[in-house]
Amino acid sequence: xxxxxxxxxxxxxxxxxxxxxxxxxxxxxxxxxxxxxxxxxxxxxxxxxxxxxxxxxxxxxxxxxxxxxxxxxxxxxxxxxxxxxxxxxxxxxxxxxxxxxxxxxxxxxxxxxxxxxxxxxxxxxxxxxxxxxxxxxxxxxxxxxxxxxxxxxxxxxxxxxxxxxxxxxxxxxxxxxxxxxxxxxxxxxxxxxxxxxxxxxx
Amino acid sequence: xxxxxxxxxxxxxxxxxxxxxxxxxxxxxxxxxxxxxxxxxxxxxxxxxxxxxxxxxxxxxxxxxxxxxxxxxxxxxxxxxxxxxxxxxxxxxxxxxxxxxxxxxxxxxxxxxxxxxxxxxxxxxxxxxxxxxxxxxxxxxxxxxxxxxxxxxxxxxxxxxxxxxxxxxxxxxxxxxxxxxxxxxxxxxxxxxxxxxxxxxx
Numbered sequence: 001x002x003x004x005x006x007x008x009x010x011x012x013x014x015x016x017x018x019x020x021x022x023x024x025x026x027x028x029x030x031x032x033x034x035x036x037x038x039x040x041x042x043x044x045x046x047x048x049x050x051x052x053x054x055x056x057x058x059x060x061x062x063x064x065x066x067x068x069x070x071x072x073x074x075x076x077x078x079x080x081x082x083x084x085x086x087x088x089x090x091x092x093x094x095x096x097x098x099x100x101x102x103x104x105x106x107x108x109x110x111x112x113x114x115x116x117x118x119x120x121x122x123x124x125x126x127x128x129x130x131x132x133x134x135x136x137x138x139x140x141x142x143x144x145x146x147x148x149x150x151x152x153x154x155x156x157x158x159x160x161x162x163x164x165x166x167x168x169x170x171x172x173x174x175x176x177x178x179x180x181x182x183x184x185x186x187x188x189x190x191x192x193x194x195x196x197x198x199x200x201x202x
Numbered sequence: 203x204x205x206x207x208x209x210x211x212x213x214x215x216x217x218x219x220x221x222x223x224x225x226x227x228x229x230x231x232x233x234x235x236x237x238x239x240x241x242x243x244x245x246x247x248x249x250x251x252x253x254x255x256x257x258x259x260x261x262x263x264x265x266x267x268x269x270x271x272x273x274x275x276x277x278x279x280x281x282x283x284x285x286x287x288x289x290x291x292x293x294x295x296x297x298x299x300x301x302x303x304x305x306x307x308x309x310x311x312x313x314x315x316x317x318x319x320x321x322x323x324x325x326x327x328x329x330x331x332x333x334x335x336x337x338x339x340x341x342x343x344x345x346x347x348x349x350x351x352x353x354x355x356x357x358x359x360x361x362x363x364x365x366x367x368x369x370x371x372x373x374x375x376x377x378x379x380x381x382x383x384x385x386x387x388x389x390x391x392x393x394x395x396x397x398x399x400x401x402x403x404x
Contacts, residue, residue: 029324032234112322116373119380120314120322122231133380163389167373171318174372175365178321178335187365195397 015053017043022065023072027111031062031121031129062118063132069114070136074143081150089151089161089196092144096169097189101182109177115140116170140166152200161196168192217255219245224267225274229313233264233323233331264320265334271316272338276345283352291353291363291398294346298371299391303384311379318372342368354402363398370394 012020021043025034036058040050054060076099080087103111115136118124124133144162149155168188175184214222223245227236238260242252256262278301282289305313317338320326326335346364351357370390377386 030322033324115380116318116376117322119376120232120319122235130380130382137377137380160389160393163374163377163386164370164393167377167386167390168366168370169373170376171369171372171374172365174318174321175339175369178317178332178339180332184365184369187362188369191362191366191397195393 014043014045014049018045018050018053018061019064019068022061023068023114024111026062026065026114026117028107030117032123034062036061059128062129066115066118066129066132066136067139070139073136073140077143077147081147087147087151089148089153089200090193092147092151093165093189093192093196095147096144096165097172097185100169100173100176101185104173104176104182104185109180112173112177113170116174137166148196148199153196154199154201157199161199165192165196216245216247216251220247220252220255220263221266221270224263225270225316226313228264228267228316228319230309232319234325236264238263261330264331268317268320268331268334268338269341272341275338275342279345279349283349289349289353291350291355291402292395294349294353295367295391295394295398297349298346298367299374299387302371302375302378303387306375306378306384306387311382314375314379315372318376339368350398350401355398356401356403359401363401367394367398 018039022039025042036050077092077095080091080095115133118129118133124130141162144165145158148158148161172184172188176182220241224241227244238252279294279297282293282297317335320331320335326332343364346367347360350360350363374386374390378384
């Protein structure tokens with residue numbers, strides 16, 4: 001089993017490293033299972049830096065980790081829109097599924113989606129962290145919608161299809177971790193590709 | 203917020219009540235968050251009955267709760283196949299989504315899928331409980347596949363579509379709980395209904 005990733009880059013300061021470490025640890029252990037001392041140790045941050053950078057404590061740190069997760073997910077599809085080459089809706093599905101296929105294989109299925117883990121965590125309730133999960137999903141959805149529109153999907157159809165793609169991928173990740181098999185990701189990609197390609201305006 | 207459901211029926215014996223209570227509590231609190239004493243209290247079971255009925259301890263009890271969850275999910279679509287009336291693949295989607303729409307509304311979004319919660323729980327690892335989640339998903343998938351076939355979907359297409367339906371529903375439940383909105387379930391049903399209806403052999 002590999003260690004929690006993404007590995008903090010040496011250039012990142014302690015604040016950024018702690019946010020990245022929190023995200024990586026939540027992927028593996030969930031919010032309840034991730035202690036603040038563990039985040040500080042994982043980030044190789046100085047003692048006391050947590051209070052300095054995150055006066056709002058664990059809630060602030062986890063909130064920023066979820067925001068990073070939403071931005072990261074959005075960037076996965078954003079690379080398509082920024083590359084300048086033409087792409088179809090099926091390429092959006094391929095980019096989303098492909099990133100998770102690699103991630104699950106690299107982590108031996110130990111690391112799932114940190115946003116899903118937070119929603120599933122009973123201690124989160126319906127307060128600030130629940131809203132942070134909604135913001136992370138909204139950022140991801142905005143990225144997917146933009147990519148679908150650029151791929152030719154009508155604007156009125158893009159939000160519903162983006163919700164479907166994110167939902168199906170999230171569920172397939174859970175099935176894949178349960179089975180320790182990438183099969184569910186293959187099934188979802190195979191079934192959804194013609195659906196989204198068929199949504200392109202003629 | 204309502205209390206954990208399904209409420210044990212008075213006719214059920216202590217063993218069955220404990221399995222049901224475990225399932226209900228895992229829906230709300232996850233596996234790590236659910237204590238054995240709490241299960242006994244929720245089930246109004248006599249002290250000591252846990253050890254009597256579940257010599258394998260928490261792992262056995264949780265395993266049986268997950269098996270019950272898989273059987274319950276399968277029965278949701280099984281009702282269609284047993285009713286004797288004709289139905290289409292879109293009715294399978296409607297039955298699956300409809301059950302969760304009611305459940306999320308009834309529980310004020312507090313109770314998600316117990317199988318997903320177990321997969322997301324870091325303490326579960328890759329041992330017996332992970333396999334119990336795979337069995338629960340397999341039971342659900344078998345029920346969905348059978349219903350899709352009876353609705354006219356070709357046998358070779360049914361497994362992939364069943365995985366897609368379960369994945370999309372699981373993800374949509376997470377999005378719905380995150381947003382406290384049934385919108386994601388509506389989106390998934392609207393987008394998947396024509397897909398599965400279109401899979402029927404002409």
